[in-house]
Amino acid sequence: MRRLYNKFLKxxxxxxxxxxxxxxxxxxxxxxxxxxxxxSKGPVLFKQQRVGADKALFTIFKFRTMCVDTPKDMPTHLLTSPDAHITRIGRFLRKTSLDELPQLFNIFEGSMSIIxxxxxxxxxxxxxxxxxEVGANDLKPGLSGLAQVMGRDTLSIEDKAKLDGLYSQNVSFGTDIKLIFNTVQKIIKRDGIQEGAS
Incomplete structure (x- = not known):
């Protein structure tokens, strides 16, 4: 059943x-x-190259939350002064994770999954x-995932990869539904969001 879910139903x-x-x-x-x-001046959408399933690159969509002169290919949590780059509406969008909603179109066209x-x-x-090392690059990237609900930006690279690997070994309909509900809870509580280098 799990194989059928992974191949078709998911x-x-x-x-x-x-x-x-x-x-x-x-x-x-x-x-x-x-x-x-x-x-602010600039496009509505922010587009960026990301790593998809089997390490193939794809263009991810987000609502733009930063000024157009912000370094484009640096993770936000590594910026030394992220507040200097984030727009007023962008601050709200990031805190509520609403900036991620355009990825629904990534999911629809097949470059991403919900989980x-x-x-x-x-x-x-x-x-x-x-x-x-843990086989997580074989999967389509998700709007959310196990690492997101277990700590998001506060996790180390090693911990993120371990959790991604754990998910890759336990993909199922029940797991995905549980993670969807957990994601909603985390968004409401705004858990795990970190702006800038720690």
Whole structure:
């Protein structure tokens, strides 16, 4: 059953849930887009190359939360002064994780899944290498995942990779549903969000 889920059902679940979410959240998506345009100069969407399944690169979509002159390919938690780059509306979007909503379109078109390892930047060689060791790079990256609900930005590279590997060995419908509900709880509590280098 797990093999069937991984090969077919997980993808169909992703499509159905992504379509439902896009339809229900359409007014919110439009409101956020307008707010970004009114708040600062630049595009509504932030696009970036990330590592997908089998380490193939894909373009991830996010709502832009930073000024256009921010270093593009550096993880936010490594910026020495992230507050200097984050826009006013961006601060709210990041705290509520609403900046991640455009990834619903990544999920719909097939480069991402609802649950999986968070997509690494192409230059995060340490994380990519650790995920190779545990087989996590074989999976589609997720909007959320086990590492997200277990600590998110506060976890070390090693711990993130271990949790991603643990998920890769236990992918199932029940696990995914549980992680979806856990993600909602974490977002409401705003757990694990860290801006800037620690």
């Amino acid at each position: 993808r169909w679940k992703d499509i159905i849930l992504a379509v439902i979410a896009i339809i229900l959240l359409a007014p919110l998506l439009m409101l956020i887009a307008v707010s970004i345009k009114l708040d 999986g390892p968070r997509p690494a930047l192409y230059n995060q060689a340490d994380l990519i290498e650790k995920r190779d």
